[in-house]
Amino acid sequence: MNRFAHLLDRLSYEPRRNGKLALMAEYFREVPDPARGYALAALTGDMGFRYAKPALIRALVEERTDPILFRMSYDYVGDLSETVALLWPALAARAGEHGTAPTLPEIVEALHVAGRSEIPSLLSNWLDRLDETGRWALLKLITGSLRVGVSARLAKTAVAELGDLEPADVEEIWHGLEAPYEELFAWAEGRGERPDVSDPVPFRPAMLSHAIEDGDFQKMEAGDFSAEWKWDGIRIQAVCGRDAHGALAKRLYSRTGDDISGAFPDLVEALDFEGAIDGELLVMREGLVQSFNELQQRLNRKNVTARMLKDYPAHLRAYDLLSEDGEDLRPLPFAERRTRLEALVGRLGGDRVDLSPIVTFDGWEALAAARADPAGHGAGEDAAAVEGVMIKRLDSPYLAGRPKGHWYKWKRDPHTVDAVLMYAQRGHGKRSSFYSDYTFGVWRQGEGGADELVPVGKAYFGFTDEELRRIDRFVRQNTVNRFGPVREVVHELDQGLVLEVAFEGLARSGRHKSGLAMRFPRVARLRWDKPPREADRIEALEALVDPS
Template sequence: MKDFANLIERLDTTTKTNQKVAALAEYFKEASEKDKLWTIAILSHRRPSRPVNTTLLREYAAELASIPLWLFEESYHIVGDLAESIALIVPNDQHDSKKELWEILEELIELKFKTEPEKKEYVQDRWMGLDYYSRFVFTKLITGGFRIGISQKLMTKALSQVSGIAEDELAYRLMGDWSPSSTSYEELLFGRNEQAYVSKPYPFYLAYALEDSLEQLGEVKDWSVEHKWDGIRGQVICRKGEVFIWTRGDELVTEKYPELATLKDFLPDGIVIDGELLAFTNGEIGLFSELQTRIGRKTLSKSILSKVPVIFKAYDLLEFQGKDYRKLPYLDRRKHLEKLIEETPHPALHISERFEFSSWDEVIAERELAREKRSEGLMLKRKASTYQVGRKKGDWWKWKIDPLTIDAVLTYAMRGHGRRTNLFTDYTFGLWQEKDNGSKELVTFAKAYSGLTDQEFAQVDAIIKQTTLERFGPVRSVEPTLVFELAFEGISYSSRHKSGIAVRFPRIVRWRKDKKIEDANTLEDLKALIPK
């Protein structure tokens, strides 16, 4: 455990990727096979399911620190991270735990099935027995979500240095349906377990955003264009008479999309298709927000299945007749894909239409249609490109449409986290709505906390402190005086929001010092942006 905690600390204390890779490689060289396997699992989001809920963790911590729960909660709000708050607040003076990482993880798997008093005793005992950093890491293993700037790519790079296996091959091996209890380090990296390979997806090829002008991409005839659909990127695998659906987040979601289950009766064996899971309501492409209503559900009722049916929009063919097609040129892969879908029509399997243009102006014109076609913009793919591993520049580019924007009024502010804790940096915004009696009121419609410079945050903070109306814990309502331009990606009706509208990825574009609050937009203006 100590070695793993040291690794996390080293990863956490450097911002340089080469140092992160070096730290990982060093760790992989020294660690036992069991610890290595668990480390790979944790860094690729395969931690055991949460054995204790966070409410209990807070209670255990406040009790151990002899402070009231509210004080723990306030401190947690300021620190911003539960595991870190616990590591900072809980006293510790024993430091005698010599447990290995794998032992702790096996304990955590067992812990899930224990009684509440047993859980409390175990967790408090571990906290007391670990030093500050190990305690932080231990709690993170329970709560999940290490945000230490280690992408799968960096981990693969380090592991490649130690194992001698090429990065792309390794990325492929580490994908799919495995867990430390189902395999060993040796088998994962060097073995060939046929069963595991039946469901294994390929690493996704991801695009960077287009930075340069279109002309710098060269000749338009070398490029194929399609829309970038706004759903969940995924792979559909048909092997040995079974269907598997994987998302880009390396999550197996087959059960969640029953409309795709029958693909096994349509498609021949040995097929992997890259594409997008999309809501498809009333015979047309739906919004991401509609798809979202299905994602979180544990059980899918008949009504939700009929209300938000899902289709798979196919982009690319990665495997055909059991053969890896990724090294074939894009255009060849597409030809096979188009033929396949044409010959085996399935109601939920659609092809993502591909365009070829004779001038860049036509590409620009197609992008203009994105909102109407319910896409996020365009994908530009070099016709000769192979299907690569991970995010790579050069052959694929995404070219999204500009975000929607609106001018809104700041109505509430909340303290930031960490060093920004004395600053109000998380804002709630409202738009004007006319009431029945003709007067206007501000209706909350979005929250945003990024997009200003440190200097602007400080200025806004000062104004918030001067114009505070009421305090609710860390939140303050303020007299409306400030107007900001907000940008967002998607917009849709929502019954869960007070304004009746949900926007996606709202953020601040600029502070409109030139505008008075009366000049801000109305809720009607926002509604006009919703695609018809």
């Protein structure tokens, strides 16, 4: 466990992607099975424990320390695992009375078989036997909240670097593997064959795009590319195949390979083909694409009610065809794959799957006009659900990851609003000592006729480290109230901080005091030059609300 704790600690302080890769690859090379496999499962988010929850951890530490001291410390530190690791009395560990530190396999295997009543004593014993870093890593592990800046794909890339594999090689067999992945490591190190994964509905690593940058169009010939709308849903992969008994197996994957089939049984039921379609998951009602806010009602649901299925019907808008009838189409040019996709969708019929239409253009200026006015260039009544355009090279194969020069995204310009900082909260991980999560608001007329600020969104990125330090200093010097870990910051007509906030869209929301919900808000600029009285009013936002 100490070696795993050391890895997490170093990853949390390593800002460079290649640095993180090197740390993980070194760990996977030097640590034997099964410990490295359990570490990989933790880093990829594929490990969960039924009964080891944050509430249990809080109860344990409040038995060992003063509850008020714990709550005050948690408020100050801002991270549960770090707070408990520092507060936990370590007399037994220092004296060595409880033996050596537990191993990672010992912890994982015990938690998988332990009953609810056994967990408190197990955790207490392990926490006594570990040092501060070990306790922190243990609590991160069991709560599933590592927050060390490592994505699942980056961890799989580190495994691939043990040998001559590509990350996509690991991704393609991942869903047929189980921790501690001994066959995977043997394959990566050249000691064994490729794991025999007989999954009739495998995930295929997604191909991603690059954002268009200044000067790109000067290097690109318009005739070499196709364009289509970029829809405001979530990217998914719909896969169907015959299992060993000849039955049609079906699965929906997110862009990162998570199985989301259970949340969308209505769409899964409608799939009737053998192959893999890359497309956008949307909610469609009466033939019209609904707002992303409506799709959110279906996301991350473990149980889907009949009312949800009726009110928020799931739909697949197809972009690409990755395989068909057992044939891998990814090496083919995009133009050929598109032709076969059109034929397949035409045969499917029904109202759950349709084709993302091609945007016709004869030059980059014409495409710019379509991007600015989707309704007038083929998107029609669905224009409000268009985020921009995708530009794809006609001869491009389907390549995993984000290869350069093949696919581009040209999103519509974001909306911006000048809003006043109202509340701040500490972040997590490296930001746990800074107030980095901000709630901001705009003016509206109150019941008595006087102007009042009403919250319209939250943001925690978009600023530099230096700007973060300046905002943090402002928050500390201008706090007027506290609500647990949240600080209320001065926000009056002539006192406060104005943030220029960029966001992708707005929708009505009964869960928010303002009645509005922002999509992807981020801090675009700090307006130290602007007094709060000159911030925007809610009427300016009302005009931007998605009409659907």
